[in-house]
Amino acid sequence: MLGAFRLAIDGTMVEERLWTRRKSKTLVKLLALQPQHQLHREQLIEYLWPEQEPDAAINNLHKTIHAARRSLEPDLKVGADSRFIVTQDQLIVLRAPGGLLVDVEEFELRAAVALKSNEPADGETALELYGGDLLGEDLYEDWSAVRREKLRMLYEQVLQHLAQLYKFRGDFQLGIERFNQLLTANPANEEAHRNLMRLYVATGNRHQALQQYQLCREALRRELDAEPEAATVKLYEQLVASPAESESSVMTAALENLPAFYGDTDSIGGEVNRSAAPVISVRRKLVRPGVIVGLVMLLAVIGAIFFLNWKNNAAIDSLVVLPFENRSNDPSLDYLSEGLTESIINNLAQIDSLRVMARATAFRYKNQVNEPLSVGYTLKVKAVLTGTIQQRGDTLIVQADLIGVSDGVQLWGDQYSLKTDEAFTIQQRISREITEKLRLKLTTEQQQRLTAVHTVNPEAYQHYLRGRYYWNRRTSAEINKSIKEFQQAMAADPTYALPHSGLSDAYVSLSSSHLPPNEAMPLARAAAKRALELDENLAEAHTSLAAIKWRYEWDWNGAEREFKRAIELNPNYPTARQWYGLFLVYRKQFDAGRSELLKAQQLDPLSLAINANVGLSYYFERRYDDAIQHLRTTLELDRYFPYAHFFLGWALEQKKEFGPAEEAFRRATEIDRTSTTQAYLAHDLALQGKRAEAESLLSELQAKAMHSYVSSYYLAVIFLGLGEDEKALDLLQRGVAERSEPMVLLGVEPKFDRLRTYEKFKEISRAIGEIP
Numbered sequence: 001m002l003g004a005f006r007l008a009i010d011g012t013m014v015e016e017r018l019w020t021r022r023k024s025k026t027l028v029k030l031l032a033l034q035p036q037h038q039l040h041r042e043q044l045i046e047y048l049w050p051e052q053e054p055d056a057a058i059n060n061l062h063k064t065i066h067a068a069r070r071s072l073e074p075d076l077k078v079g080a081d082s083r084f085i086v087t088q089d090q091l092i093v094l095r096a097p098g099g100l101l102v103d104v105e106e107f108e109l110r111a112a113v114a115l116k117s118n119e120p121a122d123g124e125t126a127l128e129l130y131g132g133d134l135l136g137e138d139l140y141e142d143w144s145a146v147r148r149e150k151l152r153m154l155y156e157q158v159l160q161h162l163a164q165l166y167k168f169r170g171d172f173q174l175g176i177e178r179f180n181q182l183l184t185a186n187p188a189n190e191e192a193h194r195n196l197m198r199l200y201v202a203t204g205n206r207h208q209a210l211q212q213y214q215l216c217r218e219a220l221r222r223e224l225d226a227e228p229e230a231a232t233v234k235l236y237e238q239l240v241a242s243p244a245e246s247e248s249s250v251m252t253a254a255l256e257n258l259p260a261f262y263g264d265t266d267s268i269g270g271e272v273n274r275s276a277a278p279v280i281s282v283r284r285k286l287v288r289p290g291v292i293v294g295l296v297m298l299l300a301v302i303g304a305i306f307f308l309n310w311k312n313n314a315a316i317d318s319l320v321v322l323p324f325e326n327r328s329n330d331p332s333l334d335y336l337s338e339g340l341t342e343s344i345i346n347n348l349a350q351i352d353s354l355r356v357m358a359r360a361t362a363f364r365y366k367n368q369v370n371e372p373l374s375v376g377y378t379l380k381v382k383a384v385l386t387g388t389i390q391q392r393g394d395t396l397i398v399q400a401d402l403i404g405v406s407d408g409v410q411l412w413g414d415q416y417s418l419k420t421d422e423a424f425t426i427q428q429r430i431s432r433e434i435t436e437k438l439r440l441k442l443t444t445e446q447q448q449r450l451t452a453v454h455t456v457n458p459e460a461y462q463h464y465l466r467g468r469y470y471w472n473r474r475t476s477a478e479i480n481k482s483i484k485e486f487q488q489a490m491a492a493d494p495t496y497a498l499p500h501s502g503l504s505d506a507y508v509s510l511s512s513s514h515l516p517p518n519e520a521m522p523l524a525r526a527a528a529k530r531a532l533e534l535d536e537n538l539a540e541a542h543t544s545l546a547a548i549k550w551r552y553e554w555d556w557n558g559a560e561r562e563f564k565r566a567i568e569l570n571p572n573y574p575t576a577r578q579w580y581g582l583f584l585v586y587r588k589q590f591d592a593g594r595s596e597l598l599k600a601q602q603l604d605p606l607s608l609a610i611n612a613n614v615g616l617s618y619y620f621e622r623r624y625d626d627a628i629q630h631l632r633t634t635l636e637l638d639r640y641f642p643y644a645h646f647f648l649g650w651a652l653e654q655k656k657e658f659g660p661a662e663e664a665f666r667r668a669t670e671i672d673r674t675s676t677t678q679a680y681l682a683h684d685l686a687l688q689g690k691r692a693e694a695e696s697l698l699s700e701l702q703a704k705a706m707h708s709y710v711s712s713y714y715l716a717v718i719f720l721g722l723g724e725d726e727k728a729l730d731l732l733q734r735g736v737a738e739r740s741e742p743m744v745l746l747g748v749e750p751k752f753d754r755l756r757t758y759e760k761f762k763e764i765s766r767a768i769g770e771i772p
Contacts, residue, residue: 001032001104002151003132007072009084010098014072023048023060024068028085029135031094032102033147035640036670038093040663047143065092090659103129104151111158120169123162130155156185160192167195168327172203187219191371194232197239209239229373229408320357320379321345323366324387324398337389338363339465340398344385349572350539357381358574358604376405379605383411457496463489464499471506479514482506500531501541508547516709517739521552539570543579550583551741554768559583574604582613586748590621608634608641615644619651620748627651642672646680654750658688675701679714683751686721694722711740720751729760736767743768 007014007028019025030047031037039047041061048064049057069082076082086093094100110126117123134148135141163178176199182192193216200209213228213236220226228236321344326337342359349356357379365375372384387400402411467485470478483506489499507524511517525548531541546562549555563580566573581596594617600610615630631648635641649664665681682697698718701710716731735743746752746765755761 001029001102001134002107002130003136005029005135005137009072009096018071018074020071021064021067023064024071026138026141027064027068027092028072028094029138030143031085031092032100033104033144036093037095037100037102038088038091041090041092044092090663103131104134104147107151108154111154114158115161118165120162120165120171120174123158123165126158127155127162130158152185156182156189159185160189163192163195167199172199175199176203183219188223189371190216190220190229190232193219193228194235197235201239206239210236213239231408317353318355318357318381319348319383319385319402320362320375320381321348321385322372322375322387323363324389324400327388327390335462335466335469338469340387340389342468346540346570350570352571354572355381355603356572358572358607360574360609361604361606364606372403373405373408376403381405457493460489460493460496460499463492464496464502467499467502467506471502471509479506479509495534497531497534497538497541500527500534501538501544504528504531504541504544504548508544511552511741514709517552517741521548521739524548525552537569539566539573539576542566542569543573543576546576546583547579550579551744552739554739554744556583556587556769572603574600574607574610577603578607578610578613581617585617585620586744588748590617593617606637608638608644611637612641612644612647615651616647619647619654620750622654622750624651624654628655640671642668642677645671646677649680649684650751653684653687658684662688675704675710675714679717682718683721686718686723691722694718698722711735711742712738713740713742713745717751720755725755725758729755729758729764732764733760736764 005025026048027044030044031039041058045052045054045057045061049060052060065085065087066079069076069079069085072084073082083097084094086095107126107129110122110129114122114126130151134151135144138144159178159182163175163182166172166175166178176196179192179196179199182189183196186192193212196212197209200206200212213232216232217228220228321341324337324341326334341362345356345359345362348354349358361379372386376382376384382405384403384405385400386403387398389398403409404411463485467482467489470482470485483503486499486503486506489496490503504524504527507515507520507527511520511524514520524544528541528545528548531538532545535541542562543566546559546566549562550559553559560580560583563576563583566576567580570576577596577600581593581600584590584593584596587593594614597610597614597617601607601614604610611634612631615627615634618624618627618630628648628651631644631651634644635648638644645664645668649661649668652658652661652664661684662681665677665684669677669681678697678701682694682701685691685697686694698715701715701718704710705715712731712734716728716735719725719728719731732743732746743764746761746768752761
């Protein structure tokens, strides 16, 4: 698929003459590009014959499938015997008995490995697979354009990552080759031009560095009708102003100052401004990375806030903190780089006047090579904070830079390396000074929260960061790892509130899906309350407690108080606004709820959950067309997000579009086969009269319930589809006893409308405090 289209069976290429119909080849390409190599008949018709009448399109599809089978198997007698193109109900599937290999999938897999790896060999392996842009012969086909662009961007990211690796290792010539290759693919990549300028200086070729600036300027004018960024011009001016030096002396100086030389420093040829980037070398036994990173985080945050409030010529009221890059050859430091990023986001988010992009949005850019300005423009923010972590010998170095999006100017930047016994003194002094600068911008409570030190125990801090690192992966295995880390942090420092809040989040995540609510939620509640006993101002803990009061205790008024307190403490915390928005929707306050959801979406525009929940709010309001439109837009962000698929299925089902609804439920189940997705698929099948298949799924869940937790609510949903209302009501009563989390849906869920006249249903609603 990459470059010219080629297809081989057992090592032998299929000859071009065998493709008797152009669309038969297109059908194979379409199937090969799908994650499961399959498409619904209606999808293929939409791709291939969107303007034709249904009967004519179906007839053409049959002919095209027949022709494609003959192209792959000229001796095939009966279509049903095809080894490669088979039909399964309404699905057309491309497969092979010995395995189907698609170079696009292999490249994406190898590229993902390469972008997480510090080994150049991984990047070279990925690049070998990229034989050219996706299906150049189908350049103007809509169905290939988006995927082609994504693959091209991925190819460029691998090139950039590989070039940076070579540069970091001192393999300058290989770095030059890869940066030049990147510019062949994207001549307007200004960061690549700057890197080449630096590398040419490092190899003693100052003249070539000057010439590269001219090439950069020409490319930008030609491709974008733009001029070089300020950072590029500054680098060029420094080159012009530098005295001519021999190649060997420039290279030696550059190598001696490698980390500084890699950044946009105030130096050329290795003359580093040491006052701008102080480095304090310390013995390993004195360095505690957890403490250093925590303290550095405070320094970076305070410095950034100072500039946000001090710069008068362009008010900065919004920013994104991009994931700090771990440039050490040690993947175990990833938890530090992620923890540092998340801590900065959480600290900055406490300021009312500053809109901070949420973690979920920021981390969509992790392991990607992105120009900060491009990210800033995409997210519509005024500034971008970037950073790196490096460990060189006994020294841990953190670099942080704040860049203005409008002009690309560096607003602030600094590099830190501190002894443990000096760090708290420096932190307290700078915190006090910056707080004085910001006293007109921050309330007293905000100043106290901003300069608060949550723990002085380095071991506790590192365990907490690891706990958050594992919890953010969201699988049951990783969540259980996070619980152990949070417990170790609490053991190391019993007065440290954040691990208790993290532990509460972990147990909430396990409730209903992996543990019975009656087991998980009391543990979550105890942890949240302990966190608030230690620090009443933790917005995260108030949000967790609100969720517990709402979804488990069914204390709706108490939940609302906790949500409001969380938002008061941190108005930029998207999870609080998202959950509060859903809470209001479940209370049938649709406009107010959607308003909170849209505020959450503004803070976290790339969050799939928030985007899907906006669509869900329309569904509960019975505005099914609006829900369908919004959920389809969400799937454009990520077609593998299962919740958007089965929420879409809900809305389609209410419009009696059972076939498309079934397709949505099946897609959700393929991506994430859980009790939830299986139950809603079974419900839809039952409504269509496919009782045997629905009962088969019901039996599967009932068998699963014998050895692990399955919510009675989901079993009730299936019996509801089967028309067995009394059994559904009995199971909902059991759901009350279980304190099953989805029971809070009853007040707004359209599926249960026909049960609302039953007295038993009214009793259930009263038990959970639902609005009837």
